[in-house]
Amino acid sequence: MKQVDEETREILDSFIAEALERLDEAEDALSKLADGGDASGLGSVFRLFHSLKGSAAFLDLDSIRGLTHEAETLIDYYVKAERPPSQESLDIVYQTIDLLRALVGRVQASYGDDGREDAVAAQVAAIRANVEASRADGSGSAPEPAPEAEPAPEADPAPPPERLNEIVLNELVTRDMTERFLAESLDLVDRLESGALGLLSAPDPAESVHSMFRAVHTIKGNAGFFGYGLLEGLCMEAEAFLDRCRKGSTAPNEAFVNGALSHVDALNRAMASVSIVEGGYGGDSGAEGKGPAFPAPAEASAAPAGGAAYKPIGEILVEMGAADQEAVRRALDQQEKPLGELLVDSGAATREAVASALEIQRGIEARPAAPAARGEELQRRDVRVDTAKLDKLFDLVGELITAEAIVVNSPDLKGLRLDHFQKSFNALNKISREIQETTMVIRMIPMEGLFNKMTRLVRDLSRKFGKPVDFRVSGQETEMDRNVIEQISDPLVHILRNSIDHGLESPDGRGAAGKPATGVVSLDARYEGSEIWVSVKDDGKGLDREAILAKAAERGLLKADPATIEDRDAWNFIFEPGFSTAKVLSEVSGRGVGMDVVRKNLERIRGAVDVRSTPGQGTEFVLRIPLTMAIIEGITVRVGDSSYSIPLSDILEFFRAAPGQLTLAADGTETVNLRGDVLPLVKLWRVFGVSGAAERPEDGILLVVKAGGRKAALLIDEVVGNQQIVIKSLSEYLGKIDGLSGCSILGDGTVSFIIDTGKLLSAVLE
Amino acid sequence: MTEAVRRDARDDLFIDDAEDEDTQANKYMFFRIAGESYGIGIRHILEIIELQRISQVPDMPAYVKGVINLRGKVIPVVDLRLRFGLPERAYDDRTCIVVADISGATIGFIVDTVEEVIEIPEAQVEEAPRFRSQSGKDRYISGMGKVGEDVKILLDVEALVRDDDARAIAEAGREP
Known part of the structure; x- marks a missing residue:
């Protein structure tokens, strides 16, 4: 380990943090590129490498500088040629990123990036070979300037090809992984x-x-x-x-x-x-x-x-x-x-x-x-925290905010002029709000990290099985409790393995079935009522009902006549421990253990898994995860003494109705005419049995909501505000309440109930 | 005076935390509802708090008053008076919420006032007499404790939340 002074260490530390971030960004940009994103992504990857090179040169980190320089050359070629990078080039860039990460790890451990010269040299050679190959490929493109004569010193001895291979394989695995x-x-x-x-x-x-x-x-x-x-x-x-x-x-x-x-x-x-x-x-x-x-x-x-x-x-x-x-x-x-x-x-x-x-x-x-x-x-500077501690912190913050409100509203202060107090309180309040926001954010993370991991997995599986896969990812911005994400990681791995190994046909098989050789597997996450749905869908051959039922019968699981069994129940057999219809055990799947894990893990988080499958067309697995700690953007409203929150995405607009807009039919049906759109009027005070609310539509506010294909105007007293809402589940003692998906604690400590708009409308309307 | 009583009860509770289950087993926390003293096994009791703002929950039986925010945790509160079928009474400054843990679920019980913690040896607890004409509340009695000349009613909290309408609603509402 090099001896470095305090100042250098600080610089190196900030370099490490920056480098890891840049590499993540680069990988992110690349995976978007692979999804068919626009070519501007490539430019940003170039810039990322370029700035990394600059910093590395300044810090005398020769291996990193040499490597980023070569990667830059490769990407620069594609940027100038204005064509998407080839699969091979992408592989090379990914490997380079991994090696860079490893080198940054060394910097972190020993304040120097030396010691990996062999690997660096091999990678440099691989990049150069790839640049040549790419140039040869892009026949039509203008001649490129020769690579700058600034060879990294360790780049010279080109290793023999076998060695190269070995390194390339090893480099697929990052330290982090x-x-x-x-x-x-x-x-x-x-x-x-x-x-x-x-x-x-x-x-x-x-x-x-x-x-x-x-x-x-x-x-x-x-x-x-x-x-x-x-x-x-x-x-x-x-x-x-x-x-x-x-x-x-x-x-x-x-x-x-x-x-x-x-x-x-x-x-x-x-x-x-x-x-x-x-x-x-x-x-x-x-x-x-x-x-x-x-x-x-x-x-x-x-x-x-x-x-x-x-x-x-x-x-x-x-x-x-x-x-x-x-x-x-x-x-x-x-x-x-x-x-x-x-x-x-x-x-x-x-x-x-x-x-x-x-x-x-x-x-x-x-x-x-x-x-x-x-x-x-060696680790990135993050800490693994027991989520029980986070829960505790979260509760304490709630308590803090409540206590603060109690202090400031203390009857002892009534009638006093408190200019200084007020100023100090505002400062305190600002800090506690910030603490609250930070605490909320700590627990929630977007699914992006998980999805990136899956992108990588699919890539590797696709090569392993020789089945080209078009992997489509959406909804990665959906946020979920960190704990829950950990719980669904294994299930996703197993489902994806199964989809690619068993679901997708071989390219020849696909051709015979009249499908394009490249299989499509999509991964999606979205909010669906009070749940988050994570779905994995493939366009493969679908589940084999006969084989599953035969196997179920063989294992003594079948209690009824196979012909009368619903598809849904048939698919459920695949989640039985040790259930596999595969005739050949492959290296990654086939023992029938995986799907068992899927169900176990989901049960642990009180979720469920749905399977839909059509022979010859594909299979979809939907992991349904309850929104125990999810955050939504919502509007909070007051009805009588009660507070309710409605997901912002369900709200179209709100307005105060003029008497002329309202119609009361003889059978009690009330509607409101909004610019020619006749909407059913739903009085929340009546639905939820709240007393003391504005009972007449013209005395309150009408909130126009849309969910599940229905549109309606909800009558409320007033709109309180728009905020991020942490969804908590209601006590099991209360059971499920129609039209509510949970509750949330507002900044002032009051409890607001979160309306499940879809369920509310389907409960109230025909 | 209310404060003093409450603090006493609390102090007792906190001392008990350090003791083992055996010594907790025979201790009961007593509170008063409509002039009668009722006890709950102290191992169920988490804390006693002042009455606070209750948010009314839709579709609940009258005795489920709603939910409160207990330091970031949303817990249901049950008015024991109404639970026992007694007439409603306005809350005053002696009204308390007894927060209990009942097989993992945290539930608050609204009581008229909190009294004291008393140890009643098992030998001093008798089975509650069962009458044919039993009204609702008697089903939740686990026994009668003798303290000197007094006889005190001991409640079975699990029965209090298990065997009731809210539970039935919960079961019905849960998805298969």
Whole structure:
């Protein structure tokens, strides 16, 4: 780690923050570009790289400067040629962004961007090759100026192509993703462990085993995606082990628990090796023995070369020649005791060999372990906060605002001239409002981050399966509680995997079905009444009703005559644990675990999932998530003593009616004529049984609303204001109330009820 | 004077927080409704607050007075007088809201006034007599506690919210 003075460190810190932001922006602009956005996006990507290059040059960060320079050249070509970048070029730019992020990570850890020269050189070479190729492609375009003669010093040795390939693959994974993967996997292993420990006393052992299986399966999927072969292999073994119990061939007894725990240990150790050697984002991590990929700053200089990965004891024994592969595998299969003991018992290895293998293993484990390598210093400067704390903060802010109102309205102050007090109060009030707004915003995040992650996933899956996908994303600005977003991330991953793996036909199959070779998968989020709907839709072959019902019958799930089963119920079978109609298990889907996760996670957030499927035309999954903590823009109105809030998007206008505009029919139907539009009049005081409100239409205000294809004028007393409203659900004790989707606390502490316009109108009108 | 009583009750509550479940088990918080003293197991009680602005909720039985904002948490409040089928009475400065946790749900009960916390050993609690002609309120009595010469009514709060119309409405309104 370089020694830097305070000032330089500050500059570097702001550079890091800026760089990470720029890279996010660039990636964002690129994904819009890929969606067919306008070419001006490319210009902004160019500018992002350019300003990054400038800052890097100023700070003597040569690797970053060199890399941004090359990327700039590539993008500049497309900007000048006025054509959209080719798929290959986009890939290269994405990879460059990832590598840049990794380099910025190094800056963060060691205040320098050196140490990744190989990867940088390879990437530079790849970009240059791509620039050449693109020029050759764009035959019609004017000759371009040769790349400036400002080669980055480390750019010279062009690596051999195989090496290039390897790096390119590795660079697909960002540091951030690895960290998230590790955190998530560690949680999952914990779950596996506690599941195993509590299995014998679990009320429903079968469900516990299912949940353990799901945990392992998720780790496996991710490990496969990240290319961690060792971990993936261990997960497969653990899966097979648990599966035996799931299928009923082993009983969930003491021996099973011991076996499961030994899998837990193996996974934990493998995870530690991920963070040290496979670790990272890094191209050069492929070359084993380079030491920690993310040394914590303090260790960076001391990190020993030649660090080795943790290895399972069996592997070490095999390498030592003290036991053969086959014997180890057999022992692993029936593992209930430490592997070494088993091998000794069965005579496959000598006690001495095992002892010395354990020695080696301990030697590896004693090296700076994963937690240190996963040093916080490397993270972006954000903090993971327990949302319970945020809830608490949120409640406290509500209390603060209420208390403030009580102080200022205190009867003790009545009749006093309080010029200074008033001034101080205004200042205080301004601050507390700001605190309130900030607190609200903290919990709500747009779905954009999640959707970007999915864009990336689809890209990778599409290549993996060789199925071109046109991925359309909309509604990413929809805001959702951070917690909820975390809960739907896994379900979305599973649904998208299924859509691409099973839903979409192969390009040939699509051709035969008369569809364009490129499949369309769309991801959308929108507010729908009191819910947020996140939908994933593909135009693939649709669900196979026959196969699903046959499988359901085989598993004894079918209780009625298949012919009488509604589609809806048939589709529900796919959410059963272990349900899969796939004949071939593929690497990422097919064991029928995923959809089970979808339903579980949604139930946890009190949501639901709908499936619609038409044979030959495609499938749509709609995740329906209740708006527990969502924020909407709303108008708050007063009716008698009560406050109601109406989503701004439902409101067309409001006006005070003149007597001439109103008509009361003999049957009691009231309408109002608004510029020739005859609208039904809905008196909110009557609908909600509020007393003390303006009962006659001409005494109040009419609010014109539109929802669910209906239009009406709502009679209210007055409009109080327009504000961001945090939706809270009403107590379960009160149950669901017709026409209301929840409640909200206004700035002055009063509770206002949020009107679900669609439901209100359909309840009141025919 | 109201303040003093309330503070006493609170102090007792807070001391109890530190004690374990066993010692809480036999303690009851008593409040008065229409001249009669009722007790609720102290482990259910979260806090006692002054009466505050209640927002009326549509479509509710009369005893569900509405909801209040309890420091950012919106909780329903039930008027126990009306819940017991007693005549309504104007609230005064001794009227309190007893905030209780009933199997995870936070609910406020409006009572005439809060009295005290008393420990009644299990041996001193007798089963409530059951009359054929029982009116609504008696179904929520879990027992009768003897304190010296006095006999005090102990309420089963779970029954208070479980077995009632609001609950039925809730069930009916919930989507399948």
